[in-house]
Amino acid sequence: MERFNMTPRSDYREKIEALGFDFHGDYWREEAYYRFTPAEIERLEEATREAYRMYCEAAEYIISEKPDFMERMLQIPAEVCERICESWNRDELSLYGRFDFLLDEKGVPRILEFNADTPTSLLEASVIQWQWKEECFPECDQYNGIHEGLVQSWKDIFPAGSNIHFVGALDDHEDTGTLQYLASTAMEAGYSTRVLDINSMNLQNGLFYDPSGECIQKCFKLYPWEWMIDESPDGCLAQVEWLEPIWKLVMSNKAILSILYELFPDSPYVLPCYLSRPQQGVFCKKPVFSREGHNVSVVDIRQWEEHALLKETEGDYNTGAYVYQEYVKPVAYSGRYPVIGSWIVGGEPAGIGIRENRTEITDNLSEFVPHIISCL
Numbered sequence: 001m002e003r004f005n006m007t008p009r010s011d012y013r014e015k016i017e018a019l020g021f022d023f024h025g026d027y028w029r030e031e032a033y034y035r036f037t038p039a040e041i042e043r044l045e046e047a048t049r050e051a052y053r054m055y056c057e058a059a060e061y062i063i064s065e066k067p068d069f070m071e072r073m074l075q076i077p078a079e080v081c082e083r084i085c086e087s088w089n090r091d092e093l094s095l096y097g098r099f100d101f102l103l104d105e106k107g108v109p110r111i112l113e114f115n116a117d118t119p120t121s122l123l124e125a126s127v128i129q130w131q132w133k134e135e136c137f138p139e140c141d142q143y144n145g146i147h148e149g150l151v152q153s154w155k156d157i158f159p160a161g162s163n164i165h166f167v168g169a170l171d172d173h174e175d176t177g178t179l180q181y182l183a184s185t186a187m188e189a190g191y192s193t194r195v196l197d198i199n200s201m202n203l204q205n206g207l208f209y210d211p212s213g214e215c216i217q218k219c220f221k222l223y224p225w226e227w228m229i230d231e232s233p234d235g236c237l238a239q240v241e242w243l244e245p246i247w248k249l250v251m252s253n254k255a256i257l258s259i260l261y262e263l264f265p266d267s268p269y270v271l272p273c274y275l276s277r278p279q280q281g282v283f284c285k286k287p288v289f290s291r292e293g294h295n296v297s298v299v300d301i302r303q304w305e306e307h308a309l310l311k312e313t314e315g316d317y318n319t320g321a322y323v324y325q326e327y328v329k330p331v332a333y334s335g336r337y338p339v340i341g342s343w344i345v346g347g348e349p350a351g352i353g354i355r356e357n358r359t360e361i362t363d364n365l366s367e368f369v370p371h372i373i374s375c376l
Contacts, residue, residue, distance in 0.1 A: 001103060002035050003333035003369075009135065020181055021128050023173040027368055028124060030132065034338065034354055034371040040107065041143045041373055047109040047269050048342040048349040051099050054267065055114055058259045059250045063088050066259075073255050073275070073288070073321065080229055080236050084247050092245035093157045094347065095220070096122075096150065101269075101340040104328050111260070111269050112325075112339065113286075117244050117252035118222050120174055121341060121368060122146070123181040125353030129370035140375035143352050147185065149345030154189035156346055157243070158218055163192045165210060168222035170197040175222050182220060198223050201235075208238050216240060225249040226289050254323045255288045272326040277301060282327040296361050298327055330360055338369070 008030035009015065016024060036044075062069050063085055070076045070084065098119035101109040126146035133142045158164065166183045168175045176195075183193040194210065201216065202209045208216040220243040221228075228236050229249075236246065250256065257273040264270050274283075278301055285297045301324075330337045336356040343350045355366040 001040055001107070001333075001338075003032055003336070003338075004035060005032050005334075006030070006136070009132075012132070015131065015135075016128050019123075019127055019131060020177060020184075021123055023177045024124070027366075028128065029367045029369050032334070032336075032369055033136075034333075034369060035374055036143070036371060037374050043107070044101070044109055044143070044340065044342055044352060045349045047101065048099055048344060050267070051111055051114070051269055051342075052097075052344050052347065052349075054260055054264050054270070055116070055251050055256070058256055058263055059088065059247065061263060062250055062256070062259060063247070069255075069259075070250065074226075074249070074253055076229060076249070077233055080233060080246070083237055084249060087245045088247040088250075092241075092247065093153075094245060094248060095153050095157065095243050095345070096350075097244075097248075097251070097344045098122075099342045099344070101342055102328055102330055103338075103340065105331060108268050109340065109342075110271055110328055111257075112271075113254055113257065114251055115341075117248045118224050119341075119343075120178050120222075121353050121355065122178055122343075124368050125341065125343065125351060126150070127181070129353065129368075132370045133372055137372045137375070140372040142370075142372055144350075146343050146345060146351040149343075149348065149350040150182070150185040151189045153346035154186045154191060158191065158241075160190060161192075162218055163194070163214075165216045165219045166193060166195045166222070167198040167201060167219060169199075170195075179220075179222050182222075186220075203232070203235050203238060206234075206238055208235070208240055219243070224289075225252065253288050254286050254325075255321065257323055257325055271328065274324045275321070276324075278324055283324040284327050285322050285324055288321045288323060298360070299324075339366070 012030055067081055070081045071078060098115040100112040102112055104110055130142060130144050164186050166179045168179050170176050179195050183195050186193050196210055200211050210216055218241045225246060258275045260270050261273045280301050282300050285299050287295050336358060337360050338354050338356040341353045354369050354371055356369055357366040
């Protein structure tokens with residue numbers, strides 16, 4: 001993987017906003033791009049496929065053999081745990097998810113986490129960077145079948161002619177843009193869609209209704225399951241076909257990273273991870289539930305001394321449990337530290353998007369940089 005500087009398109013803002021990316025701010029950058037070899041892309045695709053397989057096995061292990069893990073570690077009410085088991089055993093289908101990989105010094109993708117429930121940076125990874133590639137490097141390819149995968153997955157999940165509601169926090173510009181994009185992929189697949197704020201859903205006798213009085217039967221939510229459990233456990237048990245399904249809650253927390261290491265300690269993609277503080281070593285300390293790099297710290301733990309805090313981010317997720325994931329020093333590219341977001345769509349690897357930061361911890365200030373596959 002290499003990073004190259006380039007001159008941005010003079011009218012790129014108008015072009016990406018015309019595609020619905022009107023929340024880009026300074027987040028989308030065209031001053032640089034990353035170039036991969038075909039072999040590197042094959043390695044990423046294989047790592048993504050294997051990572052999802054391992055996560056599915058870890059979820060099966062937790063749901064079937066360690067149900068107390070959900071109640072004790074994730075603080076999930078017993079009745080919601082029961083619904084998670086039902087959802088998993090019914091094999092309710094998932095639309096998408098995003099692995100965050102760090103390439104180590106040998107180029108091996110290492111799993112940092114899995115954004116299994118409400119991943120964003122979707123529109124820019126699928127449509128926006130493809131448009132950039134077509135204009136700037138039409139002779140090259142890009143690892144990007146995200147849009148086509150989404151359109152097909154709707155057809156695999158819901159019967160033809162279904163009505164699908166899309167709900168989220170519409171006061172958040174990025175969430176609104178992501179919902180509108182996902183709704184457009186469902187419309188392209190032939191479905192009727194409606195986008196509304198999650199707070200406008202009305203729960204009555206185990207059913208949700210939209211403001212027009214229509215019963216919500218199939219619903220994509222861009223809203224974390226853990227928030228829904230805190231705010232409305234009864235709503236989590238309503239008669240709705242949810243996307244993402246409620247079993248994704250088992251995957252979307254960072255505690256599962258410890259289970260992943262327990263089950264697959266020899267995988268080249270899995271980093272050692274623990275639920276309690278190790279005796280010594282350098283680790284990333286992460287809240288079990290957190291977003292956008294909040295409350296992440298890098299600590300040097302010494303066996304007989306107080307640990308040394310090396311790096312830390314602020315945030316609002318410092319009240320619950322933490323995991324300790326072994327620290328891997330990231331490779332810097334022109335002073336930037338990239339994280340590769342590798343997308344799973346319909347259970348299959350679909351493409352990547354890259355966010356980079358000037359510090360080692362990726363957060364909500366990280367910038368999205370497009371990529372190509374070497375055409376030499």
